Amino acid sequence: MQLIDYIAEVDFERLVVGSSSAIHRLDARVKLIGAFALIFCIISMKHPHIPLFIFCAATLICFGIKMPLKTYLKRLILLPFTIALIVLVVVIFTYGGEHQVASFFGWPIYHESCSFAFLLFARIIASISVLSVFVATTEVMVVTEAMYWFKVPKVMVDLAVMMLRYIHLLSVESVRMYRAQASRCGFSSRLGYKQKLNNLSTISGSLILRALKRGERVYAAMLSRGYTIDSKLTEIEPLSIKNALFCVIIIAVSVLLVIVDRVWLVAGTGL
Secondary structure, three states: OOHHHHHHOOOHHHOOOOOOOHHHHOOHHHHHHHHHHHHHHHHOOOOOHHHHHHHHHHHHHHHHOOOOHHHHHHHHHHHHHHHHHHHHHHHHHHOOOOOEEEEEOOEEEEHHHHHHHHHHHHHHHHHHHHHHHHHHHOOHHHHHHHHHHOOOOHHHHHHHHHHHHHHHHHHHHHHHHHHHHHHOOOOOOOOOHHHHHHHHHHHHHHHHHHHHHHHHHHHHHHHHOOOOOOOOOOOOOOOOHHHHHHHHHHHHHHHHHHHHHHHHHHHHHOO
């Protein structure tokens, strides 16, 4: 698949998979707190065992909510594992250490660098797996309501919502402009790279101008409908005792995992 086809598929409103599981029905505020707590827990780990366990648990959850295998591979395998592998290789050859275990074409490989590289690898795939489960089970608008409840500045939330909405529209517009240019032989194999870059820069400039004009029209339309910085578009229900208990349990479990990791570290060093 070409890059332009991936751009055409950018739509944050279609990230949710399924709608009937218990995780889908869980309050978005609980899931938001849980995601942040688990990610902070993961980045605090000194051993890769618990992050790998979290990754396996997230994988089971993805299959439990009936995420298609193709979607799972895209979200948890292709890009995350690619980034994690790049970090793994770079850290192995650049982190250094005291106990050399091997060499690769003259590059020394140390035990400390291998351990730290694998730890970073485990942290990355575990964190992305947690975010993937959160995104697959929580709608964008529900997340924005949760952000309002957590007193995130309204300007930031409004900008985030509009960005998520118009990224899809602008991606569709860019694909349409690209295909129109390609149908006029704007990217023919007979053209040189300089001419292709000129045509691509023309599309980019036109897209920026259209985005600015559309933004002005949207803002004018919002003002005509009575929008102000203090407008309250939705009423958010208070957090129930049950959901508050879930939040406490998730935070407690995250803290407990960090404590277990520290005890594991102390036991491993023999202190």
